[in-house]
Amino acid sequence: xxxxxxxxxxxxxxxxxxxxxxxxxxxxxxxxxxxxxxxxxxxxxxxxxxxxxxxxxxxxxxxxxxxxxxxxxxxxxxxxxxxxxxxxxxxxxxxxxxxxxxxxxxxxxxxxxxxxxxxxxxxxxxxxxxxxxxxxxxxxxxxxxxxxxxxxxxxxxxxxxxx
Numbered sequence: 324x325x326x327x328x329x330x331x332x333x334x335x336x337x338x339x340x341x342x343x344x345x346x347x348x349x350x351x352x353x354x355x356x357x358x359x360x361x362x363x364x365x366x367x368x369x370x371x372x373x374x375x376x377x378x379x380x381x382x383x384x385x386x387x388x389x390x391x392x393x394x395x396x397x398x399x400x401x402x403x404x405x406x407x408x409x410x411x412x413x414x415x416x417x418x419x420x421x422x423x424x425x426x427x428x429x430x431x432x433x434x435x436x437x438x439x440x441x442x443x444x445x446x447x448x449x450x451x452x453x454x455x456x457x458x459x460x461x462x463x464x465x466x467x468x469x470x471x472x473x474x475x476x477x478x479x480x481x482x483x484x485x486x
Contacts, residue, residue, distance in 0.1 A: 330368070335374075337417070337421060338375075338378045339381070339382060339387075339417065340418060340421065341360060342378055342404075343388075343417070344418075345359055345360065346404055346405065346406040346410070347414065350403045350404060351404060353375055353376065353379065353402070353404075354401075356375070356404075357369060357370050357372075357375055382410065383404075385409075386409045387409055387413050387414075388404045388405060388407060388410050389407060390403065390404050390405070391405070
């Protein structure tokens with residue numbers, strides 16, 4: 324099973340939450356909602372049309388959204404969806420459930436040593452970043468700093484100039 328299919332399986336269980344989130348700010352229609360999901364995920368996730376419209380029907384039957392026909396002057400008429408007060412409450416509950424589940428999964432999948440391992444990795448990353456910044460600063464100096472660069476690269480702190 325590939326990474327994307329696993330991610331898709333995890334996301335699929337949160338379709339209602341994703342749709343409600345897209346409607347919090349403004350009413351919208353199916354194509355635009357799906358396009359915004361695609362944009363927010365940098366093209367990595369898109370709801371299938373059947374999934375999207377099945378979710379719309381389910382959310383509407385539950386009273387979480389309402390729909391109405393737009394009055395477009397050109398092109399096809401669009402069915403717009405609007406979140407209800409019940410939908411806003413449901414959205415908040417679903418986000419809280421997601422946060423709780425995410426915390427539990429993090430606890431369950433991390434080994435006892437992973438916190439230490441993560442800390443060690445962060446420390447090493449911070450050290451590498453500091454060394455890169457030091458090298459960048461040395462290279463930016465206009466004077467001849469060849470010896471200083473060699474010292475930084477080799478980790479030597481000896482100063483042979485007698486200063």
